[in-house]
Amino acid sequence: MAQALDEIKIGGLGASRKRVEDDRFLVGKGNYIDDFKLPGMLHMEILRSPLAHARIKSIDTSKAWQIPGVHMVLTGDMAAQHNLAWMPTISYDTQPVLATDKVRFQGQEIACVVADDPYIAKDGCEAIVVEYEPLPVIVNPYQAVAEGAPIIRDDKEGQTDNICYRWEVGDREGTERAFAQADLVSKIELHYPRSHPSPIECCGSIADYNAATTKLTVYMTTQAPHIIRAAVAIVAELPEHMIRVISPDIGGGFGNKVPVYPGYVCSILCSILLARPVKWIEDKTGNLISTHYARDIYYKGELALRKDGKILGVRFHCDTDNGMSFSDAQPTKFKIGLIHSAFAAYGIPFGYMTAQGHYTNKAPGGVAYRCSFRVTEAMFFQERQIHAAADDLGMDQAEFRRVNLVKDDQFPFRTPYGFLLDSGQYEKCLDVALNAIGYKEFLREKEEARAQGRRLGIGISTMTEPLGAGNSREYDILGIKMFDSAELRVHPSGKAILKIGSKTQGQGHETTFAQIVTHELGIPAADILVQHGDTDNTPFGMGTYASRSTPTAGAATSMVARKIRAKARKLAAHLLEVSDEDVEWELGRFYVRGAPNRGVTIQECAMAAYGNMPDGMEPGLENNAYYDPPNMTWPFAAYIVTVEVDPETGVWDVLRMVAVDDCGVRINPMIVEGQIMGGMAEAFAMANMQFITYDAEGNCVGSNYMDYLLPTAWETPGFELHEVVTPSPHHPIGAKGIGECACVGGPAAFVNAVHNALDDLRIRNIDMPLLPHRVWEAMKYKRDVSGMPPLKTEAG
Amino acid sequence: MEERRINVVVNGEPVSVDVEPRILLAHFLREIMGLTGTHIGCDTTNCGVCTVLVDGLPMKSCTMFAVMTDGHEVTTVEGLGMPSELHPIQQGFREEHGLQCGFCTPGMMLASKAILDENPNPTEEDVRWGLAGNLCRCTGYQNIVKAVLWAAEKMRSEGGAYVLGGRSRR
Numbered sequence: 001m002a003q004a005l006d007e008i009k010i011g012g013l014g015a016s017r018k019r020v021e022d023d024r025f026l027v028g029k030g031n032y033i034d035d036f037k038l039p040g041m042l043h044m045e046i047l048r049s050p051l052a053h054a055r056i057k058s059i060d061t062s063k064a065w066q067i068p069g070v071h072m073v074l075t076g077d078m079a080a081q082h083n084l085a086w087m088p089t090i091s092y093d094t095q096p097v098l099a100t101d102k103v104r105f106q107g108q109e110i111a112c113v114v115a116d117d118p119y120i121a122k123d124g125c126e127a128i129v130v131e132y133e134p135l136p137v138i139v140n141p142y143q144a145v146a147e148g149a150p151i152i153r154d155d156k157e158g159q160t161d162n163i164c165y166r167w168e169v170g171d172r173e174g175t176e177r178a179f180a181q182a183d184l185v186s187k188i189e190l191h192y193p194r195s196h197p198s199p200i201e202c203c204g205s206i207a208d209y210n211a212a213t214t215k216l217t218v219y220m221t222t223q224a225p226h227i228i229r230a231a232v233a234i235v236a237e238l239p240e241h242m243i244r245v246i247s248p249d250i251g252g253g254f255g256n257k258v259p260v261y262p263g264y265v266c267s268i269l270c271s272i273l274l275a276r277p278v279k280w281i282e283d284k285t286g287n288l289i290s291t292h293y294a295r296d297i298y299y300k301g302e303l304a305l306r307k308d309g310k311i312l313g314v315r316f317h318c319d320t321d322n323g324m325s326f327s328d329a330q331p332t333k334f335k336i337g338l339i340h341s342a343f344a345a346y347g348i349p350f351g352y353m354t355a356q357g358h359y360t361n362k363a364p365g366g367v368a369y370r371c372s373f374r375v376t377e378a379m380f381f382q383e384r385q386i387h388a389a390a391d392d393l394g395m396d397q398a399e400f401r402r403v404n405l406v407k408d409d410q411f412p413f414r415t416p417y418g419f420l421l422d423s424g425q426y427e428k429c430l431d432v433a434l435n436a437i438g439y440k441e442f443l444r445e446k447e448e449a450r451a452q453g454r455r456l457g458i459g460i461s462t463m464t465e466p467l468g469a470g471n472s473r474e475y476d477i478l479g480i481k482m483f484d485s486a487e488l489r490v491h492p493s494g495k496a497i498l499k500i501g502s503k504t505q506g507q508g509h510e511t512t513f514a515q516i517v518t519h520e521l522g523i524p525a526a527d528i529l530v531q532h533g534d535t536d537n538t539p540f541g542m543g544t545y546a547s548r549s550t551p552t553a554g555a556a557t558s559m560v561a562r563k564i565r566a567k568a569r570k571l572a573a574h575l576l577e578v579s580d581e582d583v584e585w586e587l588g589r590f591y592v593r594g595a596p597n598r599g600v601t602i603q604e605c606a607m608a609a610y611g612n613m614p615d616g617m618e619p620g621l622e623n624n625a626y627y628d629p630p631n632m633t634w635p636f637a638a639y640i641v642t643v644e645v646d647p648e649t650g651v652w653d654v655l656r657m658v659a660v661d662d663c664g665v666r667i668n669p670m671i672v673e674g675q676i677m678g679g680m681a682e683a684f685a686m687a688n689m690q691f692i693t694y695d696a697e698g699n700c701v702g703s704n705y706m707d708y709l710l711p712t713a714w715e716t717p718g719f720e721l722h723e724v725v726t727p728s729p730h731h732p733i734g735a736k737g738i739g740e741c742a743c744v745g746g747p748a749a750f751v752n753a754v755h756n757a758l759d760d761l762r763i764r765n766i767d768m769p770l771l772p773h774r775v776w777e778a779m780k781y782k783r784d785v786s787g788m789p790p791l792k793t794e795a796g
Numbered sequence: 797m798e799e800r801r802i803n804v805v806v807n808g809e810p811v812s813v814d815v816e817p818r819i820l821l822a823h824f825l826r827e828i829m830g831l832t833g834t835h836i837g838c839d840t841t842n843c844g845v846c847t848v849l850v851d852g853l854p855m856k857s858c859t860m861f862a863v864m865t866d867g868h869e870v871t872t873v874e875g876l877g878m879p880s881e882l883h884p885i886q887q888g889f890r891e892e893h894g895l896q897c898g899f900c901t902p903g904m905m906l907a908s909k910a911i912l913d914e915n916p917n918p919t920e921e922d923v924r925w926g927l928a929g930n931l932c933r934c935t936g937y938q939n940i941v942k943a944v945l946w947a948a949e950k951m952r953s954e955g956g957a958y959v960l961g962g963r964s965r966r
Contacts (some may be wrong), residue, residue, distance in 0.1 A: 026900075027886070200843055507896070681933075
C-alpha cells in the first residue's frame with residue numbers, strides 16, 4: 001500500500017520551510033529596480049523645492065540644457081502640455097507631479113533632468129535656477145484652521161479653507177445616553193507623530209516606451225502592480241493592454257510603495273517624449289521628504305465607565321494632518337481608513353467617532369504603514385485610552401482588559417462601529433502573555449525597586465485588527481473592488497506554476513504560497529514555482545499591503561487548487577476505471593473507495609490530463625480563481641513590555657518583551673515569527689526614536705538617516721514569542737493576516753510601560769517617540785509633554 | 797571629467813580600470829564591475845547596505861571613492877560564496893531566517909564576516925554591537941543575530957579556514 005505523504009516533509013501547511021527567495025538574495029543575485037540596465041537607457045534626477053510654501057516666480061533651465069549629456073529638462077509647464085502637471089490621488093484629490101504655480105511642501109518636485117548618467121543628471125538639477133516668493137507656512141492642523149491662515153489649496157475651485165474632509169461613524173445618541181449613565185468618564189488627548197515607512201530601498205522606476213509597438217513597459221518598485229497599471233492607463237491616457245508593469249524584487253515596502261509618485265510619472269513621460277528607456281532611482285532624502293508619510297493624527301477620546309470596570313461607551317475625535325494633498329491610501333468609502341476598528345476587541349455597546357482632515361505645508365500621504373488603513377493609529381489610541389482608564393478607575397491593567405474583552409462565546413461579534421469580528425480567544429492570549437512575563441511577580445519587583453529609587457514599569461497592549469480587505473461589498477479602491485486571484489497550471493510531469501496578483505516585498509510569497517498548493521494537492525512545494533509582480537503574466541490582484549495577501553490571494557490559491565483537484569478526480573476515476581463517486585482523496589493521491597491499494601497520484605493525473613483524458617474532457621490541468629472574502633480576518637495579539645526608566649536622564653531600557661499572537665493557522669511558522677519580530681522592531685522604533693517633525697518654517701526634520709533615527713541591532717530589544725491558534729472560520733485554510741500585528745499593537749505596549757514606570761507622578765501623556773529629553777521633562781516638571789510640531793527650539 | 801587608472805583586486809581577481817575620480821566605490825562595483833549585489837540605501841553612511849570589505853575591513857562603499865581602492869583588495873557578496881558552495885554566514889542567514897526583503901543582506905553578511913574574522917566566538921552582545929552600523933527594516937535583527945551565531949559555531953566546529961568563493965563576476 002502506498003505510504004501516506006508527510007505534509008511537513010513535502011513543505012505543506014505548518015512546515016517551517018526554508019525560503020525560496022533566499023537562493024538569490026544570499027549570493028547578491030536579487031533583481032532590484034536599480035539592478036536593471038536596458039539598452040540605450042537614460043537616467044533621471046529630480047530637483048526639489050527647498051521651501052515649504054512659496055510662489056514660483058520663474059524657473060530658468062537654460063544652463064541645464066547646455067550641459068553635455070543632458071537630454072531633457074522637464075518642468076511643470078511642459079508636463080501641463082500633456083495634462084500631467086497634476087495627477088489624481090487615491091482619495092479623490094489631486095497632487096502635483098511638477099510644480100507650476102506654487103510649491104506647497106519642502107521637497108516638492110519642481111523639475112527633472114534626464115541625462116546619460118545620474119551624475120550628469122544631478123549636475124543638470126544644480127544648474128536650474130528657481131526664483132521663489134516665500135509664503136506663510138502651516139505645519140499642524142490647528143494652524144490650518146486658525147483665523148487668517150493662508151489657503152494652501154487655492155488651486156482648487158471652491159476651496160475656501162484648509163479642510164480636506166469631514167467624517168463620522170457610529171451611534172451618536174446611543175453613545176450620549178451611555179455617557180449619561182457613566183460613573184466616571186476617562187479622557188485622554190495625544191498625538192501619533194508623523195512617521196515614514198522608510199524601506200531601506202528607495203523608490204524607483206524604469207520606463208521603457210517602444211515607439212514602434214506603442215507598448216509601455218514600466219519596471220517599478222510597487223506593491224500593487226495591477227492597480228498601478230490601471231492608474232497609469234487613467235493618468236497617462238494610455239490603453240491598458242499596452243501597459244506592462246513589472247515589479248521586480250523590492251527592498252522593503254511597508255506601505256510606502258503603494259502610491260503613484262511624481263518620479264514614476266516623470267520617468268514615463270520622459271521615456272515617451274525621448275523614445276528611450278528612462279531610469280529614476282530616488283535618493284534617501286527624496287524618499288523621506290516627498291513620498292508618502294504615515295500617521296500624524298491628533299486624538300481626543302473618552303470612555304464612559306462603570307465603577308466595576310465595565311466600559312459603557314466610547315467617543316473620540318481625530319484631527320488628521322494630511323499634508324498638501326488628501327492622498328490617503330484607503331478604500332473609497334472611508335475617509336480616515338479603518339480607524340473605527342479602534343476598541344473592536346472590547347465588547348463596548350455604544351460608540352461614536354468624528355474626524356476632520358487638514359491641508360498643511362507638509363508632504364502628502366497617509367499610507368497604511370505596516371497596517372490595514374490607519375489601524376495602527378486606532379490600536380495605539382485605544383490602548384493608551386484603556387491604560388489611562390484603568391488608572392482612573394484604580395483598577396489593575398490586566399483585570400480591566402479582562403472585564404471588557406469580547407468573550408469566546410460572543411463570536412461572531414458586531415462592534416459598535418459596524419465591524420464583525422470573526423473569531424478569537426482573547427482572554428486565553430492575555431493569560432498566556434501574563435504568565436510568560438510573570439505579571440504578579442513583576443508588580444512586586446516594581447514596588448521593591450521603587451522603594452530603592454528605581455523606576456520599573458509594565459505595559460500591556462491587547463488588540464484585534466481587521467486584515468484582508470475586501471469583502472467587495474464594502475471595500476474598493478478607485479472603484480475597483482478588493483478581491484484577489486490565483487492561477488495554477490500543473491504541467492504534464494506534475495510540476496506546477498502558480499501565478500498570483502499580490503506582490504512580495506520580503507514576506508516570502510514565493511515560499512508560502514507554494515505551501516498552500518502543497519496542502520491542497522500534495523505536490524511537493526519544491527515542485528511549485530510562484531510567479532508574481534508582472535501584469536502581463538499574472539491574474540489581476542489588488543497587491544500586497546494591509547496584511548491582505550494570505551487572507552485574499554492565499555484563499556484564492558486554495559480555491560484554484562481545489563478546482564484542479566476536482567478535475568484531477570475525474571481523471572483519476574478514468575484511470576482507475578471507476579465512477580467519480582467511488583474515488584477517495586488523501587494528500588497527493590486518489591484511491592478506490594474500499595481498495596486503498598488501487599490509487600493514482602496527483603502527478604499521474606496530471607500526465608493523464610495531457611495524454612490520457614477521457615472522451616469529451618477538455619485537455620490540460622489549469623485554472624484560476626478570484627476570491628472575494630466574506631469578511632476580514634481578525635487576528636488577536638497580547639503584547640507585554642517591561643522597562644526600566646533612568647530617573648536622572650529619562651533614558652529607558654526594555655527589560656523584556658513578550659508577544660502572544662493568534663493569527664489563526666500558520667502556513668509557515670518560521671516566516672510568521674519573522675513577520676512578528678519585524679513588526680515589533682518597528683513598534684519599538686516608533687515608541688523610542690523614529691519620527692518626522694517640522695520646524696516653524698516647514699523644514700522637514702528627519703530628512704535623512706542622520707536625523708531620522710531607526711534602531712540598529714544594538715538598540716533593538718530581544719523578543720519572546722508565543723502562539724494561540726483560533727482558525728478563521730471563513731478562510732479556506734483558517735489563516736488570518738499577520739504581517740502587521742506587532743507594528744500595530746506593539747507601540748502602545750512600550751509607551752504604556754514607560755507611563756507605568758512614572759505612575760506616581762500624575763503624568764497623563766508623553767507623546768511618542770519617548771525621547772529621553774521628553775521623559776526627563778515629564779519627570780522633572782511632572783507635566784505632560786506634547787510632540788506637536790513646530791519643533792521647539794532653544795530660541796523659540 | 798578626466799579619468800584615472802586604478803588597479804584593484806575585486807573578489808580575488810585583479811582588475812585595471814579607468815574611472816572618473818568622483819565615481820563612488822558602490823557605483824564602480826555596480827555599474828562598471830557589474831556586481832549588483834552591493835546595494836545603495838542612504839547616501840549618508842548610516843544604513844550599511846553598501847558594506848563591502850576593503851583589505852578585510854568593512855567599509856561603506858557609498859562614502860568611498862573608487863580611486864581610494866587603488867592598490868587594495870575589495871570583497872563583495874559575490875565573493876563571499878557561490879550558490880553551490882555557500883559561506884557558513886550565508887548558510888546561517890538561510891537557516892535562521894535572517895533575511896526577508898534581502899536588500900540589507902549582502903552588507904549585513906559582510907559586516908558579519910568582519911565580526912567573525914576578529915572574534916570567532918562572539919556573544920550575542922558582541923554581534924549586536926558589531927552590526928550597529930547596518931540597518932534592517934524587516935527582521936527585527938533577532939534572526940540576524942542568530943544567523944551570525946549559527947555561522948560562528950559552524951566555522952569553529954569545522955576548523956575555520958574558509959576560502960572565499962571569489963571569482964564569479966556575474
